[in-house]
Amino acid sequence: MFMADGSRFIKNVEIVDPVGGVAQYVLTSDELKHYGTVNAELNLYYANNQAISVHKFSFNIDRALVDTDIAPMAEYYIDDFEALIAKVNELYDEAIETIEELRKKFEDLENIETKAGAQEKADKALSDSKAYTDEHADRTDNPHSVTKDQIGLSNVDNVKQAPLDQFRAHDSDSIRHTSQVEKDKWNGSQLFKLTQDTGAAQYMTGIDFNTVTDTGFYYMSGATTALNAPVNNNGYLIVNNYSTYAYQEYTSYSSNDSTSSGRRKFMRNKVASSESWTSWRELESVEGAQSKVDAHANRTDIHVVQADKDKWNSPWVATWNNVTLINGAQQNTGYPFKFSVANNEIKLRGTFGSLPAAGTTVAKFTYKPTQLVDFVVPTIGSYGTARFAFTTDGELRFDGLSATDSASVTRVSFNIGIPLW
Numbered sequence: 001m002f003m004a005d006g007s008r009f010i011k012n013v014e015i016v017d018p019v020g021g022v023a024q025y026v027l028t029s030d031e032l033k034h035y036g037t038v039n040a041e042l043n044l045y046y047a048n049n050q051a052i053s054v055h056k057f058s059f060n061i062d063r064a065l066v067d068t069d070i071a072p073m074a075e076y077y078i079d080d081f082e083a084l085i086a087k088v089n090e091l092y093d094e095a096i097e098t099i100e101e102l103r104k105k106f107e108d109l110e111n112i113e114t115k116a117g118a119q120e121k122a123d124k125a126l127s128d129s130k131a132y133t134d135e136h137a138d139r140t141d142n143p144h145s146v147t148k149d150q151i152g153l154s155n156v157d158n159v160k161q162a163p164l165d166q167f168r169a170h171d172s173d174s175i176r177h178t179s180q181v182e183k184d185k186w187n188g189s190q191l192f193k194l195t196q197d198t199g200a201a202q203y204m205t206g207i208d209f210n211t212v213t214d215t216g217f218y219y220m221s222g223a224t225t226a227l228n229a230p231v232n233n234n235g236y237l238i239v240n241n242y243s244t245y246a247y248q249e250y251t252s253y254s255s256n257d258s259t260s261s262g263r264r265k266f267m268r269n270k271v272a273s274s275e276s277w278t279s280w281r282e283l284e285s286v287e288g289a290q291s292k293v294d295a296h297a298n299r300t301d302i303h304v305v306q307a308d309k310d311k312w313n314s315p316w317v318a319t320w321n322n323v324t325l326i327n328g329a330q331q332n333t334g335y336p337f338k339f340s341v342a343n344n345e346i347k348l349r350g351t352f353g354s355l356p357a358a359g360t361t362v363a364k365f366t367y368k369p370t371q372l373v374d375f376v377v378p379t380i381g382s383y384g385t386a387r388f389a390f391t392t393d394g395e396l397r398f399d400g401l402s403a404t405d406s407a408s409v410t411r412v413s414f415n416i417g418i419p420l421w
Helices: 081-105 115-138 164-171 180-187 286-297 306-317
Strands: 008-010 014-017 022-024 036-044 053-061 076-078 202-205 216-221 235-240 247-252 265-269 281-283 338-341 345-353 360-364 373-380 384-390 395-403 411-419
Touching: 081 115, 373 395
Parallel strands: 008 076, 202 216
Antiparallel strands: 014 022, 036 053, 216 235, 235 247, 247 265, 265 281, 338 345, 345 411, 360 395, 373 384, 373 411, 384 395
16 A cells, blocks of 8 residues: 555455455554555465456545644555565665666765765665665575465465466467357257266156156156056156157067067157146057068958959859760760859850760769759750759769660760859
């Protein structure tokens, strides 16, 4: 503090609030005697090896009536060794200025003392003052035994202050220090955790699925349908949520393939602006879909076989086939004896000769009627008819003929349909 009367005081302040940056100093009664405008300077030395902070300000000390006739003497008070050095240097500068002023004043006073004599005395005073100041400034043994506690630095570690060039190099290190752009980026990043700090899913046990609506990854232990799980099986729950549109996917867990409730996946969503949820819907797997297809494909009660298709398609794709005759009956090359099956009916057409004895089977078919069918066909060679029967065993049996001249009958002619139902 630089008082109006020239007095100077260098004191330590009390740090009241280090975090909030509040320091205080109470003027002593002796200091209050130096009334007038006081110019002050606050020097703060930081404990983290940073440079000092200097703050200049001024204030007034009003003179009390009781002190009106008292003229305070100029005082110099130094509270610590560093301040002493600064004060000595300041006095040295003032001494130099004073000497220069004296030199100018005594330029014309050579009759009082010679110029050389005055110069010699001034040089000696300057030399003595500088020698004392240099000697004192170079001393590192703390001649006044000043302690850290005495100057309010009890909590400060005795560490070496970095040189200015190193401090500037550190201050310019863009790798160690962050920029405002980087801080804005980090502050604007996602602040909500989806998993544990390790990246593992958040663990929940015995929790109602309806209450898990925050976006994230969860392992649900003790999951049951009573807690609104889709199955009674532990598993993993994924939740996506925006506003009131919560969506859940649940995969039941199993360490093997034998658990019917394991290795299955379900989904559901919350009804917007409501506490209700939709029912769980299971998502099909490749294996599950294939097993259902296989089960469906193997059902013969709802699927047709090739024989069914042949039967249904026969009205449209029926063909005529030669009948294989047996027991001496002979095919006619001009009009061969043929059969065709269509619409659950066997049709016979054509002729054959060399009729065997009555009661003899002349052909066998794989198609069989549900009952015996008797019918007659015309004879060729002599007017008449021949009697045949189509048995339930699929046999075509000759049962005799009636003609004008039986000996002249050369063959019989068929053009008949026999139902198979």
